[in-house]
Amino acid sequence: MTTTTSSREFRILAGKSEERLLNSFFVLYKTARIMEDNNPTFQNQCQSFFDCLREFVDDGGPVIIKTVGERYFVNEKLVRFDENGLSGASSVVQEWKTLGVGGVSFKSTIALDEVRKFFRFVSRIKPNSLNLDSLSASLKTHSMSEVGFLARVEVNADEPMIPEEVRRHFRKTARTTFFQATKVVEEVMVNTRDKKEIGIAKTKRVIHSLIDHITRDESSLIELTAIKDYDDYTYAHSTNVCVYALTMGVRLGLDRARLSHLGFAALFHDIGKVKLPTDLIRKPDAFDENDWRQMQQHPLLGAKTILRNMKLDTHTVRAAQGALEHHVNNDFTGYPRLVYKDRPANLFSRIISIVDTFDALTSGRLYLKKSIPPDKVLKKMHYQMKVKFDPFLLKIFNGIVGIYPAGSLVLLSTDEIAVVLTNDQENPGRPYVKIIGNRAGLLDSPEWVDLSRGDQDHRQVVRMIDPDHYGLDIKDFILGD
Numbered sequence: 001m002t003t004t005t006s007s008r009e010f011r012i013l014a015g016k017s018e019e020r021l022l023n024s025f026f027v028l029y030k031t032a033r034i035m036e037d038n039n040p041t042f043q044n045q046c047q048s049f050f051d052c053l054r055e056f057v058d059d060g061g062p063v064i065i066k067t068v069g070e071r072y073f074v075n076e077k078l079v080r081f082d083e084n085g086l087s088g089a090s091s092v093v094q095e096w097k098t099l100g101v102g103g104v105s106f107k108s109t110i111a112l113d114e115v116r117k118f119f120r121f122v123s124r125i126k127p128n129s130l131n132l133d134s135l136s137a138s139l140k141t142h143s144m145s146e147v148g149f150l151a152r153v154e155v156n157a158d159e160p161m162i163p164e165e166v167r168r169h170f171r172k173t174a175r176t177t178f179f180q181a182t183k184v185v186e187e188v189m190v191n192t193r194d195k196k197e198i199g200i201a202k203t204k205r206v207i208h209s210l211i212d213h214i215t216r217d218e219s220s221l222i223e224l225t226a227i228k229d230y231d232d233y234t235y236a237h238s239t240n241v242c243v244y245a246l247t248m249g250v251r252l253g254l255d256r257a258r259l260s261h262l263g264f265a266a267l268f269h270d271i272g273k274v275k276l277p278t279d280l281i282r283k284p285d286a287f288d289e290n291d292w293r294q295m296q297q298h299p300l301l302g303a304k305t306i307l308r309n310m311k312l313d314t315h316t317v318r319a320a321q322g323a324l325e326h327h328v329n330n331d332f333t334g335y336p337r338l339v340y341k342d343r344p345a346n347l348f349s350r351i352i353s354i355v356d357t358f359d360a361l362t363s364g365r366l367y368l369k370k371s372i373p374p375d376k377v378l379k380k381m382h383y384q385m386k387v388k389f390d391p392f393l394l395k396i397f398n399g400i401v402g403i404y405p406a407g408s409l410v411l412l413s414t415d416e417i418a419v420v421l422t423n424d425q426e427n428p429g430r431p432y433v434k435i436i437g438n439r440a441g442l443l444d445s446p447e448w449v450d451l452s453r454g455d456q457d458h459r460q461v462v463r464m465i466d467p468d469h470y471g472l473d474i475k476d477f478i479l480g481d
């Protein structure tokens, strides 16, 4: 038996507790099939799943683990969950499909014994001879009243995964957080230049807001990185690098403490530039040899500045390392020349190196005084510059930016022009866009369209276009609603 539902009910993305519970659930499901009752691993995993479950039972309601379409949920919260991971979730879900099962519900009063009994029970399920009703009856026969199976739910593919109003809310809060971060970088950098006291508590708070935001919705912050039109690009560049680095950190599964260190290091990777002449930083022309010699001092100046002017803790030490190493390439070229050549730069520096290069080349505001479109930068990084970057990290970054990066302008097959808002990881060629114009000119009220929806087959992305070519300022469309 299956039911159909709108995905509009799923509004909130889950946190670490839900991820832990889900992982623990599928790991145990798999272990139960291959290990006997008295096996210590099985016993321990029952205990740790039970412990995870206990974190959710405070409100007295049941704890529900379910799948809808390709997504996983704990109590209606969408969990970012890699089913190719160790847990073996996909084989379990495959079996559930045959049975018509969509998930499992645990009552808050369930005891450890019944948890153990349940997993022992599921390990003996023969999918071909059973269905949801016979399974539910069988649970009763085996005196398990605190746990039950849920019917499989088919998601309506035409419903957006994140509802419109939630998406708009995310975009609004993303802006506030983004510009707060830019302001904080500016404050810290200006205070550093003026040799004033540097407090970092505020910075840490902003970084935590960025982390919160990215774990719920990564696209709306990335979209803001497309704006390059600032009087002093250094501050926005630092925020962009931080947003990209944190997005990579989240995809890599770093815990919150490490994300905070990474975000801090990314935000201040270029702090050494405050020690260089302002004329050099703002020079509108291409750098000559002497300019480059000066510019190449900024990593070392940055590391020294952080170590001398900020209170030493894990954040500042890792930031000093990031500042020092962010122009050191994977093949040990770059600058400064490091004495240690037998090991690559640390993970954070390697992440920052990739995202920094991408933002610098796409902005045309830092070293090259001419911007390169994001798709061309990615190609360049993959082919011409591939020895410079960690290949695994570059692949992850590519997945984040996608074929049509959030914030870029695209031409549709219907001769409409749209701004890319969100990349659909499962369908990278068909992003979520905001249509801003057509042959007749700009629209008074833009149309928000999810190109991955079935009713949008008539619209294809033809290519990315340069906003300057059409005399358009991308900032107006990103910030204009």
Ligand SMILES: [Fe+2]
Pocket (backbone or CB within 6 Å): 269, 270, 298, 326, 327, 356
């Ligand atoms: Fe730099």
Ligand SMILES: [Fe+2]
Pocket (backbone or CB within 6 Å): 237, 241, 269, 270, 356, 360
């Ligand atoms: Fe930079």
